[in-house]
Amino acid sequence: MTGEAAPLLELRHVGKSFRLRGALFGPARQLHAVRDVSLQIPRGSITAIVGESGCGKSTLARMLLGLETPSSGEILIDGQPIGALDRRAFATRVQPVFQDPVSSLNPRKTVAQIVRFPLDAHGVKHPAWRAARVREVLELVDLPQRLMHSYPSQLSGGQCQRVAIARALAIGPEAIICDEPTSALDVSVQAHILNLILDLWERTGTAFVLISHDMAVVEIMAQRIAVMYLGRVVEAGETAQVMRDPLHPYTRALLSSVMTPEPEAGLPEPAFSGMAPDPTDPPPGCAFHPRCPRAFELCAVLEPVLGKPAGAVPEGKGRQLACHLHPPPGPEAAQADRGSR
Amino acid sequence: AAAQPAEDKLRLAFEFPISTVDWYQDAKPEIEMVAEAVFDSLISYNEETNAYEPLLAKSWERVDPVTLRFALRDDVKWHDGEAFDADDVVYTINWLIDPETKIRFKANWKWIKEVRKIDDHTVEIVAKQPTPHDMMRLAYGTQMLPEHVHGKLQDKMAFRDNVVGTGMYKVAGIDTNAGIELVKNPDYNHGGPAKPASNVGTFHIKSIPDAGARTAALLAGDVDLLRNTSYEEAVALSADPRFDMDVLQSVSYMYLALDALGKSGNDALKDERVRRAIMEAVDRNALQRARTGGEPEKRSPQALCWDFQAGCAYSEPLPPFDPAHAKKLLAEAGYGDGFDVVVHTFGSTRDYGEIVAGFLNQVGIRASVQPMTFATFRKLQAEGQLGVFVGAWNAGVGPDVGTTMGLFFSGDTKDYYHDPKLIELAEKAQVTTDPAAREAIVRELLDTAVQKSYIIPLSGIPIPVVHRSEIEIAGGRNMPYAFSLGDLNWKQ
Amino acid sequence: MSAAPLLEVADLNVRLAVPHGRLHVVNNVDLQVGRGETLCLVGESGCGKSMVALSLMRLLPRVAGWSAGHLRLDGQDLSVLDDRAFAAIPGNRIAMIFQDPMTAFNPVMPLGEQLFEGFLRHRRGDRRQAREKALHLLDRLNVPAAARRLKQYPHELSGGLRQRMMIAMALMCDPALVIADEPTTALDVTIQALTLRLLAELQREMDLGLILVTHDLGLVSRMADRVAVMYAGQIVETADRRSLFAEPRHPYTRGLIDCVPVPGRHRAGGRLGTIEGSVPMMLEGVPGCRFANRCAFVRGACRAQAPPVRQAGGRSWRCIWEGLPASEDALQGAS
Amino acid sequence: MSRFIARRLLVSLLVAISVSIIGFTLLRLSGDLARELAGDNASVEDIARTAALYGLDKSLVAQYFDWLGGMFRGDMGRSLFTNESVAELIGERIWVTVILAIGSLLLALGIGIPLGVVAAWRPNSLVDRFALTLAVFGQAIPNFWFGLMLIVIFGVQLQWLPISGSETPVHFILPVVTLGLSVMPQFTRLTRSGMLDALNANYIRAARSKGLPVRRILFRHALPNAVLPIVSLAAVTFGFLLGGSVIVESVFALNGIGYLAYTSILRQDFPVVQSVVVMVSLAYIVLTFLADLVNARLDPRIRPT
Amino acid sequence: MTAQSVPAARPVPEEPATLTPNQLMRYRAKRHPGLLLGGGVTLAIVLAALLAPWIAPYDPIQQDLLAKLKPPVWAEGGSWAHVFGTDIYGRDFFSRILYGARVSVFIGFFAAFVSAIVGAAIGVVGGYFGGRVDAVVMYLVNVKLALPGLMVALALVSVTGGSILALVLILAFLFWDRYAIVCRTVTQQLRGQEFVQAAVATGASTPRILWSEILPNLFSHIVVMMSMEMALAIVVEAALSFLGLGVQPPTPSWGLLIAEGRQFLFFKPSLIVIPGIAIFVLVIAINLLGDGIRDVTATEGKG
């Protein structure tokens, strides 16, 4: 793979808005769930997307899966717009794992039938081949063969999630999009699933997109992370760097709110106050400014663009930021810098 | 509450809601039953003597083959006190024959060309052509309306709010929900022997659509008389000392007709032997007994007309009940294994249809019954879609065969025989005024119909009536409803 | 703790009648909470934490039955009260904060009324007093535009605000003990910290006993005074916060702590620690240690009979091991 | 709010138009009215003349628009058979049906809801069993049969109650009971399931954690949440009762619009039938609309802000 | 020590949590008295209906005008020759009841079946595709709901005549909307569920998703509704027959028998009571069966 090869998946200025019916009464409103997101998912990587509830993570995931078409921008796979691709062909390359292990599986089917479904859908007719593949992927996710003919209601949450992963693996995708795969699970089960994902990643070379709201999880799993706030990516970069030196106030807030087991630490300081904004009526300027402890006048007026952060910041590979505190180098950057002290 | 002659009020229940007593507006037999008590025709028909009698007209004469002249009574008052005179007759007849008038059965008066007032108490009714049943039409269903009330109304329906007639009862109230109340008209004395006044002071009529509920109402003492019940129920009810029963006789009869042209798609019926077999398979006596509890009927038509009807003549006996022979005929015709057939019936003829189907099944014809609404039945009949059908015919509602002849042998789509001879005979019967000549035509017509097994009468329609024993009913009428209100009297 | 604890529960048992048998969801649970003390009840999903909480309030599902050796609140044994007498306890002396503030408020009733009704019932006060009390609490909880909130309906508030209203609702009658069942799992991490702080502040201020039910060890490590770890209906270990995290005595506790991803603390190959196997059905007649089938330190005796409850240094644990070997490898060496 | 109403009105209008077209075509497909009106021995010319007189010779579309135009002017046409104004026919009868419907609905609500509440409070208890049994019975007994049995018992045997007609309020007792009991089960079931859902909801647990008395929990907390679908069902049921009381009206001799429609159907008097059908449909549309507004009042989540 | 007694738990031979859904269903079914009773009675009636030609002692349309209105065996003058007596045409009433079951059950079943297919198809399409398609579906449902069903049914029967096929279709027309509404709602819920999303993400064709992911989850809803609607269809058919617009004689439906019998309400009450009870028992049985199926197929939840 040469350095300049197109990434496996690439989002270019992708946006998605929903028309809200205005719950019976009131006018229809536009909800911008995702706004102008550009992101690259390299082959064989684990990329994490983190952010608060409602910031558009799932919507992004659904677009990556082709379940939702972007209202603007485009998504490329191997440099090809996915719109140009046959829906089925695309599906063989990107597969999902969802949050809720129970609703992820059809309650009326056995494990074997569930895992076989993608094979059926893609016309793998030969029964022996099909059965072999089912057995293979179940082994891969470390699920005992005896559960082959069980129904989801007979499985534990962790087992269900394994089945879901097995199903995603069945047609050998190049990327698996995991939308909060462990947030419904207990820590002990979460540990199993996360370990499993790491194992699979090592063994199959599949790229994973891991969506989560848990910085701690992201930290140990992903090479790259993207932090989202209200539909936008506000900071992205290599995990180690972002963790060590978060630039965006929101990223910092997220990091400082993580409660790791540290008996001496006490409850973290609330990183910011104020309520989460209404996504149908986002604040002008930087969407974070009403809650940002370091906001200044410009923030309320001008929306910062995502770019390479400048200044004293160590330049990491692919580090990106959207904050007036660290404006990208350029003519207007000087002006923005003035207010930062 | 029991019936109390003391209160002098007789209560009846009809099957339909009654919102008017004006038969022209709502041409149901029940309405006519009431209308007859409120209104009068020019003449009446005495069913005992088989003769026309004076009513609103004192006398009449046939001026020429198309003109009838009536001398009207000068002592008759409308219920509101106005005098009845020739203007009312002229108004009524003119209204009936006006093409713009929206009433049902307008064909009943299409024979009338014009009506002339000669003087205040003399009118002439002129027919378009010699009409043998003109008197019958004037005696039945042609009731006189008050010009001074009816004539002024824009919306003739509003007449029900202020009903004015000349008859033996005045309308004291009409309300869809409360029913109709009729009180005796003390001034009524022009009825003569054919239409005598009843001794009942007040009638109250309400509607109870459900048969079970009607019976319940009789038992609960809410009504005093029950008509349209089954014979069996009538017998059972009359076991109660409070009640008596009468089986009255209506002029209507049931008939069994076959699609001899095969229009309905049933080729078997084209075969005369098959038709004959069907007719021989039906035991008409048993069928009649079933409806009268073993009593053979007082009257049962032996042809498509009643003996008492003017112009009625026939000699061919009806097919005997002979299932063995019927089977033989079927075998001869190649239907030894029977065939499928649907017996079409409507409303009240369904019972008979079921019995007929039962008989047909016994000779191997697989018959099922298709009951339908009257409207659908008439439509299918007119379209020639019926195969075997049991119909009811009111015999033209009067003592004359006139209108019956045109019905079955009209030559149009509702004629299932298209027998040129019969069509011609039927037409002739309509215009032949000479009684003997007409009888000859009718005889040939009816005999042919039976010989060719086109259509036969099945039975008269006995109407069991259960009533409180304080009531007596004067005998049957040439009417589909068998008796009129005026026929009900308290026992003396 | 010198004085008698605020709440003292001994030998609490809860049984559930389910179609296929009788679930022992809470077994021989002993608990103590002092005034101003926070006890965290921690354990995996389904281990019976909520059942413990609900049984203290007598809010168990209809299919449940309970028994207790004693259940003393401020010295009064609540377990001997009949339902009528007990009616004065919930909402008044013991209050509860529920997990999901979205569904724990009646959607068609104004928030104000929901806050007031308990007060009106137990304090026999009038609406004005209730209002004052509510406004005071909301103010303490940093709820903006508090007066207006009282007229609003639950759906009109954000999750964080709703949870603070819920806390206010629990505190309306100045209870002695508050049971918070996973009060922040439905909230975003950033709001979680804020909410917990406010709760902790109020608790200190009002000298409340707090039972915090949770499965989040991180939260436990920062909130608890004492921790009770539950596994399959039993409390397997009780300790003060520091010693628990410093030296877990029960294998389950240790396994649990190992599972938690901690930035910077990677294991070999970047993997997390795990506990193999899954929670057993809590049916009748399970002999031996309930954790035995998942335990890395299991001995033959573990399966045969229930392990003893050991007590030392203010902590107690339910294990045959007095102190756990340093690791499984050490165990291999030892055996 | 106004947007919502406008939307609903537009949909309602579309529905109403479709209903009117269906109502209009219903009986036109069969029967040869002109022949029927002209009488048995009418000739072909007579029939043609009659058809022209009644406007039956026009195209169906033209007839439809004539009728629709009339409807907008408040003129529903005239019965073909009695020449009576349809508006008057309906006007005379509608009250009987409305009283019957209101009475039955009140009975159904009055028994059904409390029964459902009690049943839900103690599921599988004796009361619950009884409520469910009653519900099943109510569904299983054909109401024409039940009506006749009531007549036999209370009208004929005991002679306690009048059995036919609509003269006094007492006359409505038996029909209201017959009809009311046949629609009651739905309310019991819906109340029960709504209450069960509500009682299983977290907010009930929260309310109980406040130590509130049972009565308040049942009626102040649970019932308002369970009542929303009941309001909708009540509207739908009222519409149903207006159009579905044919049998009870016929058994108890009530001259309502159900029976009017039935007799008119029998003789294919389509001006009457189509007007009744459309009237009942409109009533239904208006009622469900009102129910939505009521629910919007009751439920703050859909209330306009 | 105080305690509240634990409600006694029924002992169980095996551990049902490890049962497959089908096994669990069977397990529950065997312990569901309503289901067993309802199912048993329904089965008995259906069998009686199917086997009517073999078990009926007489031809149900065979008239014997000499033996009319014979009382049933338990009444005075009754005999075992005619267990339920005879009707006004002397037809054996027991045989007519048996054959009536045939017609009632047949009409009820097929009306429920046809309406289920139509309604479910419409509902699933609306629920799955949403948007305009759903708007059209809701519009259809609204029009249907706005029409006074019984009146329309009466009008349609009067136009088409009471052939069994016509009745089935008309009753199906009366009932399809409930299936549509329920299937639409359930489909909407299912569509949002992650397993359906996963199926979409595998690139499976829409028909395949509807068939293998949506339909199996609708099945129990449909079966439960079918039982309710079948019961209702039987009652409504009876009502139509009662009004004289039902099936065509001489083969009777139970409703028709009631209609025929009502004139003997006071003198031969057996003629109206027997078919009345027959309908009652069948409808209750079907309802019990339906309730039972619902309980048995319910997905597991707490409580």
Ligand SMILES: Nc1ncnc2c1ncn2[C@@H]1O[C@H](COP(=O)(O)OP(=O)(O)OP(=O)(O)O)[C@@H](O)[C@H]1O
């Ligand atoms: N189909 C939809 N119609 C309307 N709004 C939607 C739709 N899907 C998502 N949204 C809205 O878009 C915004 C982003 O939603 P999304 O599910 O992507 O958030 P998320 O980051 O995944 O949140 P969570 O952490 O809660 O899963 C939310 O405000 C949500 O309400």
Ligand SMILES: Nc1ncnc2c1ncn2[C@@H]1O[C@H](COP(=O)(O)OP(=O)(O)OP(=O)(O)O)[C@@H](O)[C@H]1O
């Ligand atoms: N109504 C009920 N019927 C049957 N079983 C129940 C019921 N309620 C709870 N259970 C079972 O009781 C056990 C204990 O439940 P409990 O709610 O106390 O767990 P928890 O520790 O609070 O879990 P979570 O963290 O998921 O809230 C669980 O196994 C659960 O399945």
Ligand SMILES: [Mg+2]
């Ligand atoms: Mg999400």
Ligand SMILES: [Mg+2]
């Ligand atoms: Mg819990």
